[in-house]
Amino acid sequence: MDKLLKHRAIIWLLLAVNIPGTIYGYIWYGNQLAYTAAHYPGWLLPFVPDSPTASLFFTLALILMLYPPKTVTGVSVRAVIEALAVVTSVKYGIWAVSIIVAGGYQGGPVDWRDWMLMISHTGMAVEALLYARFFICRKMIPVALLWTLLNDTVDYSFGVYPWLPATLEDDVLQVQIFTFLLTLVSASAAWLASRDVRLLRQRAEQ
Template identity: 40%
Template sequence: MNIKILWQSMIYHKGILYFLLLCNLLGTLYGYIWYSSQLSVTDLQFKAFVPDSPTASLFLCIVILAYILGKQIPIVEALAFVSLIKYGVWAVIMNIIMFIQYDEITITGCMLILSHGVMAMEAFIFYPRFNISITPFIIAMIWVFHNDIIDYVFMQYPYYDFIASHIEGVAYLAFWLSVIPLTLYLNLTRFKKDKIFDH
């Protein structure tokens, strides 16, 4: 089995889609539990914007469920693509920096790097099925930049001492991790399914 056939199976085969949906649902639930202590002290108007990574994986769960049902939701596809890359890569970078900062590699940190790295990869894996258009792009752009404002202007970022002590640098990184996936969303269309899988 070559990589194209494997890739095609991952995003079109219903059995595999059910498996990926289950895995992502479990990860999403774990993510919301992870944020539960912060959410318990977060003002109501900010609650939806605090658990960034589990919300990104929730978007993907909705996308996969739609595919299983034979439907597409382009706005949620755009939200999933952009946020999976943004928060997946963000978490990988933050945990690697913390390993270096504290001179310690932890099991939890390695788990977070692996799980969030997979999140970012899934954005690219499912991209060939996405219906790319401007309206979903604009909505995804508003979502991620609004999220940045909530995180770094209203200070609702994840509770880590490292982030608090490097807030300007982390906010700058977050800005570019919003720009990059938005750019990719519009510019990877040349690799869409009609060219990858010859559909």
């Protein structure tokens, strides 16, 4: 299984899915980005498109698997990107599905676009967990955790969190609590799914 997942053809296939998906994700956030630009300080814009940015991190992580950097700085940057890719992809993959289901449970409509989003976001979380064991990100997971907590804090302090289904607009506090808890769970899952690079090197030398 590991050999199949690390095959360059499979990685290129994932890139062929993730790159258009990332672009579509930013387009999906277009209205909220425009609204934020018109009503909020410009520095908040990077905190708006959560899911496509997570997908972007994972896309970059796949590219760095294909073309690993050789310098110390490059390796460090790779580790940070991989950590962000795993933590945020797991977090926002689960978050999006949960919010759509919660909105539908409270009586909101769930159409084909919502099903498409649930399938794609489930894929985000699954692929991140599958590839975490090939990444060198374990030491940088605390950095990814801090960044994601910062993103959560900005989202709910300034009101730039992803727009919710109408049925959840009176449940923002509950969504906020769920979001922060999910960040902690996602970082823990990333830690468990990743491997200690030192152990891998020791096994390779044996």
